[in-house]
Amino acid sequence: MxxxxxxxxxxxxxxxxxxxxxxxxxxxxxxxxxxxxxxxxxxxxxxxxxxxxxxxxxxxxxxxxxxxxxxxxxxxxxxxxxxxxxxxxxxxxxxxxxxxxxxxxxxxxxxxxxxxxxxxxxxxxxxxxxxxxxxxxxxxxxxxxxxxxxxxxxxxxxxxxxxxxxxxxxxxxxxxxxxxxxxxxxxxxxxxxxxxxxxxxxxxxxxxxxxxxxxxxxxLHPKADTIGEFGAIASRTLKRNGVLVIPAFAVGRSQEILHLIRKCEDEKLIPKVTVVLDSPMSKEATRIYFKHPEDHNEGCTHASGRIEDCFLPHHFSTTSTSDESMLTCMKDGPMIVISAAGMLNGGRILHHLKSRLPHEKNTILFCGFQAEGTKGRFLQDNANNLEFLRIHHEEVPVEAEIATMASLSxxxxxxxxxxxxxxxxxxxxxxxxxxxxxxxxxxxxxxxxxxxxxxxxxxxxxxxxxxxx
Ligand SMILES: [Zn+2]
Structure with a gap:
């Protein structure tokens, strides 16, 4: 047998x-x-x-x-x-x-x-x-x-x-x-x-x-200083009073990014600004992440003993309804917004792009793999010579900084x-x-x-x- x-x-x-x-x-x-x-x-x-x-x-x-x-x-x-x-x-x-x-x-x-x-x-x-x-x-x-x-x-x-x-x-x-x-x-x-x-x-x-x-x-992944690299991108955007928009995958990547922001705040690499997690699915996944310390490494220990203090930025909020999401699109920086879908192929992130792409003070930061044929890959590949990005049948001017961090895989x-x-x-x-x-x-x-x-x-x-x- x-x-x-x-x-x-x-x-x-x-x-x-x-x-x-x-x-x-x-x-x-x-x-x-x-x-x-x-x-x-x-x-x-x-x-x-x-x-x-x-x-x-x-x-x-x-x-x-x-x-x-x-x-x-x-x-x-x-x-x-x-x-x-x-x-x-x-x-x-x-x-x-x-x-x-x-x-x-x-x-x-x-x-x-x-x-x-x-x-x-x-x-x-x-x-x-x-x-x-x-x-x-x-x-x-x-x-x-x-x-x-x-x-x-x-x-x-x-x-x-x-x-x-x-x-x-x-x-x-x-x-x-x-x-x-x-x-x-x-x-x-x-x-x-x-x-x-x-x-x-x-x-x-x-x-x-x-x-x-x-x-x-x-x-081989770049063995970069992830915290330093993220801190630098976030810091220059926030100094411009801009909005840092991060397209993120609901499970895993969003939680790593929240942790990264909190770490940068605690190490005084960036100021404590408004951070909005605009993805109901990410919100739920974050709650589940907190429930499983057996999967966390030593980076997730905080002097307070509270897991939230490792993951949640100081001025942190989440959205539930799409109305709340739309309101976030209208708020002024400095601010950090994390939203899905991670490859820009739909979801709330598109509204954030429509609102933030036309202004050079803002940054769109890719932190995850962008598959061939997705809007995310297109924007990433053509960042330097793209005048417009088509979103919801509209030509949206591309003036914002487009950045990529490859080390978060x-x-x-x-x-x-x-x-x-x-x-x-x-x-x-x-x-x-x-x-x-x-x-x-x-x-x-x-x-x-x-x-x-x-x-x-x-x-x-x-x-x-x-x-x-
Ligand atoms: Zn997998």
């Missing part, structure tokens, strides 16, 4: 993480993510290859709550899935909030498509609905990390901390054969030691086989991942590289092969199956 792995996504790309594991007739998915990005990639979320899997799968185990690892769950459930969905405690808190938000956006988009004739389907079909999310949430089973949990008599699994975001975990699966036990580990998305708030990925003691993410297989680079592998006492003899574009995968293969000369290292370029042990 062997273990079968079937990579159904994140194969030659970074989204749609779903890997089917089968042993002794028992099948379970590691992650159940959405394909994200351009239209042809998103279309895979509706492809028949992935439908009708639901009824055949006994369980799902999640590495973390990001939608490219979890967002297909409502549809899987609709396809007849009857098992349980296991996740760490932190993921158990974040996931319902993230899926509800995604369902709401899907429903809003379908309504908009009906109104404008944008969709070829009438009525336009959201990928999943709020009701789908309510149904699938009943199957969520949050579990503590480190303990082994039994799936069947011969399969057990456990979670180990992965950094990356709150709740993110490496998943180790143990298969009991007649005369031996073998361990297969999924790295999920791995963080790194330079995170301002999250702990370094925990080393795993032993594994026989490893499925390894390769997002930055070809890159939630993924480790290849050196970080190498350091994590080196700490293993029993290293894998079989490695599958997924979750990266082709260039990153190929570069990662070279790095891993150097570290593990006798291991067989496979690049997962396309949906494919493997059998081993």
């Amino acid at each position: 062997s273990v079968q792995l079937k990579f159904l996504g994140a194969a030659g790309g970074v989204t749609g993480s779903r890997t089917l594991v089968t042993f002794e007739g028992y099948s379970f998915l590691i992650d159940c993510g959405l394909f994200q990005g351009p239209k042809d990639v998103r279309a895979k979320n509706r492809e028949p290859l992935l439908s009708n899997l639901g009824a055949k799968i006994n369980a799902v185990i999640l590495t973390h709550a990001h939608l490219d690892h979890s967002g297909y769950l409502p549809r899987l459930n609709r396809e007849g899935f009857e098992g349980e969905i296991f996740m760490s405690d932190g993921t158990g808190d974040l996931l319902p909030v993230m899926l509800a938000d995604a369902a709401h956006l899907e429903e809003e988009f379908a309504k908009y498509a009906d109104k404008t004739g944008y969709s070829s389907h009438r009525p336009a079909q959201p990928l999943f609905t709020t009701q789908d999310v309510e149904q699938v949430s009943k199957k969520f089973r949050p579990l503590p990390r480190h303990e082994w949990h039994q799936l069947t008599q011969n399969i057990s699994f456990r979670f180990v901390s992965a950094g990356h975001i709150v709740g993110a975990s490496i998943v180790q699966i143990s298969f009991a054969f007649k005369n031996a036990t073998r361990i297969l580990s999924f790295s999920g998305d791995l963080g790194h030691a330079r995170s301002l708030t999250l702990r370094t990925p925990e080393p795993i003691v032993e594994t026989d086989a490893l499925v390894l993410e390769s997002t930055y297989g070809d890159r 939630a993924h480790g680079d290849y050196a970080d991942i190498g350091a994590w592998i080196e700490k293993m006492q029993k290293k894998p003899h079989l490695v599958f590289l997924n979750h990266g574009d082709i260039k990153s995968l190929e570069a990662m293969k070279d790095h891993v092969q150097l570290l593990l000369p006798s291991a067989q290292v496979n690049i997962v370029r396309e949906p494919s199956s493997f059998s081993f042990f």
Whole structure:
């Protein structure tokens, strides 16, 4: 009897993480993510290859709550899935909030498509609905990390901390054969030691086989002085009485930025100014971050002993309604505004840009990856010679400073991942590289092969199956 792995996504790309594991007739998915990005990639979320899997799968185990690892769950459930969905405690808190938000956006988009004739389907079909999310949430089973949990008599699994975001975990699966036990580990998305708030990925003691993410297989992150760099950008903007607008991703990045602002205030790099978090989802995610000190690093300790004092700027407020958001757009600087969506492809951030881009005293600061084809990438790439940016069918003059900080990544680079592998006492003899574009995968293969000369290292370029042990 062997273990079968079937990579159904994140194969030659970074989204749609779903890997089917089968042993002794028992099948379970590691992650159940959405394909994200351009239209042809998103279309895979509706492809028949992935439908009708639901009824055949006994369980799902999640590495973390990001939608490219979890967002297909409502549809899987609709396809007849009857098992349980296991996740760490932190993921158990974040996931319902993230899926509800995604369902709401899907429903809003379908309504908009009906109104404008944008969709070829009438009525336009959201990928999943709020009701789908309510149904699938009943199957969520949050579990503590480190303990082994039994799936069947011969399969057990456990979670180990992965950094990356709150709740993110490496998943180790143990298969009991007649005369031996073998361990297969999924790295999920791995963080790194330079995170301002999250702990370094925990080393795993032993594994026989490893499925390894390769997002930055070809890159080393700049080892910049993040606090100094942010302090300088914020300080010059605030001195101009400008507004510093930060497009941020609700989960993870927003919390790191809040921490960064507070740190700069406490170290007197910037004055204590009004800071507005204009994203209901970020507000909720921040509350959940406070609940999980087990995922924080020593940067999150404050003399007061209060976690809020590590994350919240002195003059901090949040918005709830879109009216409150619009009011923020009209206020004078000096001020810092954090809003979503992080790649400017919709959301409240667009109103802030319309109001702040035309004035040179303001700054738009990119702190996260801007994907090819997004408005964020366009503005970032053309910052120096762009007269106008088109927002909501309007030509908005671009006079503000456009800045980028590359050092705030939630993924480790290849050196970080190498350091994590080196700490293993029993290293894998079989490695599958997924979750990266082709260039990153190929570069990662070279790095891993150097570290593990006798291991067989496979690049997962396309949906494919493997059998081993
Ligand atoms: Zn992730």
